Amino acid sequence: MRSVYPLFHPVIYLPASVLSFLSGVSVFQVGLQYLSGDISGGNARCIAMLQAFQEIIKDYSTPPEKTLSRDLTAKISSYVSFFTECNMGNAIRFLKNRIAKLPLTMPESEAKTTLQSDIDQFINEKIVVADKVIVSHSVTKIKDGDILLTYGTSSVVEMILQHAYELGKQYRVVVVDSRPKLEGQLLLRRLVAKGITCTYIHINAISYIMHEVTRVFLGASAVLSNGTVYSQVGTACVTMVAHAFQVPVLVCCEAYKFHERVHLDSICSNELGDPDAIANIPCGKELSFPDRGAKSENLQFFNLIYDVMPSDYISTIITDYGMVPPTSVPVIVREYRREHIWI
Structure with a gap:
C-alpha cells in the first residue's frame, strides 16, 4: 500500500522562522483560519494571504545597511514553503x-505604497x-x-x-454534498433564496440522478x-460518474491557479483536515467509532481536503482567457511565463 505520509498539515509545516516575523493580521493567523475552515476556497485563501502580506509590508522597516528589495524578499521567502503547499505559489511569485x-x-514609503497597490491590482484583475x-x-x-449539477460550493x-x-434562463440545479463539511448546504440556501x-x-446518491x-x-x-484539476475532495467521484453517463463536465477556474506542477493522484501531495471531523459522525451508539484518543495501532483517520480529477473526465476548462480543453493547459502556462506575470 502506498504511503500517505507526504501529506502535509498547514500548521505543522509552518516554519519556525516565520513565527518570529509575525505581527498584527499575521500569516500565522491566516494559517489557523485555513486549518479551522474559517477561510475556505482558493480565491478566499489567496485574498486573505495577500491582505496579510499587505499588513506586513505596511509595518515593515528596512534594517540599517540593507536594501528593501533584498531584505523584504528574504522575509517573504520565509512563507513560501507554507503557502506554496496551499496552492498559493503563483500569487507569491x-x-x-x-x-x-x-x-x-x-x-521606502513609496516602495511600500507601490507594493500594496500592486497587491490590490492583482486581486482585482486576477x-x-x-x-x-x-x-x-x-x-x-x-x-x-x-x-445543472454542481458539487459542494464554489464562489x-x-x-x-x-x-x-x-x-x-429556466433551469434546475442539483447540489451534491458530502460530509464532513456539508458545504453544499451554504450554496443551496443562497440559490433557493434567489x-x-x-x-x-448527498454524493452517495449521485448515480441515481446523473x-x-x-x-x-x-x-x-x-x-x-x-490537465488534471485539483479541487475539493469528492469532485473526482462526481466527474467519473458524469463521464460514465456521458455528461459534459465544465471546470471554472481563474488563470492564476494554473500551475506547472504535475500530480497523478491525490496521495502524493494533499492537505489534511481535522481527523475528528470524520471520526465524530452523528450516528447510533452501536456505530460510533472508537475513541480516537485511545491507543490503537491499526486505526488511523485521514481527512483529505483535495481530489485530483483526471483530464479524461473533463470536457472544458473555462478561464478568464476563454474556454480551453485540458490539453491546452501547458500552452497557457507557457504563455503566462513568457509575459513575466508569475516569475
Whole structure:
C-alpha cells in the first residue's frame, strides 16, 4: 500500500522562522483560519494571504545597511514553503517579482505604497475581473430546460448560476454534498433564496440522478500542467460518474491557479483536515467509532481536503482567457511565463 505520509498539515509545516516575523493580521493567523475552515476556497485563501502580506509590508522597516528589495524578499521567502503547499505559489511569485523590480533608489514609503497597490491590482484583475469574465463565458453554456449539477460550493459557480437566473434562463440545479463539511448546504440556501429551483442530494446518491443532468459545473483549487484539476475532495467521484453517463463536465477556474506542477493522484501531495471531523459522525451508539484518543495501532483517520480529477473526465476548462480543453493547459502556462506575470 502506498504511503500517505507526504501529506502535509498547514500548521505543522509552518516554519519556525516565520513565527518570529509575525505581527498584527499575521500569516500565522491566516494559517489557523485555513486549518479551522474559517477561510475556505482558493480565491478566499489567496485574498486573505495577500491582505496579510499587505499588513506586513505596511509595518515593515528596512534594517540599517540593507536594501528593501533584498531584505523584504528574504522575509517573504520565509512563507513560501507554507503557502506554496496551499496552492498559493503563483500569487507569491507575483509578489516576489514586484519586490525584485523595485528600483534601489526608490524611497521606502513609496516602495511600500507601490507594493500594496500592486497587491490590490492583482486581486482585482486576477480574481474579481477574472470571475466576471468566466461568468460571461459560462452562461453561454446554459440553456432553458437544463439540469445543472454542481458539487459542494464554489464562489465562481454560484456567480454563474445566479447570473444565468438574472438573464431569465429556466433551469434546475442539483447540489451534491458530502460530509464532513456539508458545504453544499451554504450554496443551496443562497440559490433557493434567489429563487432558483434546486435539488439537494448527498454524493452517495449521485448515480441515481446523473441520468437527468445535462451539464456539470465545478470549481477548482488549481489546474495542473498535465490537465488534471485539483479541487475539493469528492469532485473526482462526481466527474467519473458524469463521464460514465456521458455528461459534459465544465471546470471554472481563474488563470492564476494554473500551475506547472504535475500530480497523478491525490496521495502524493494533499492537505489534511481535522481527523475528528470524520471520526465524530452523528450516528447510533452501536456505530460510533472508537475513541480516537485511545491507543490503537491499526486505526488511523485521514481527512483529505483535495481530489485530483483526471483530464479524461473533463470536457472544458473555462478561464478568464476563454474556454480551453485540458490539453491546452501547458500552452497557457507557457504563455503566462513568457509575459513575466508569475516569475
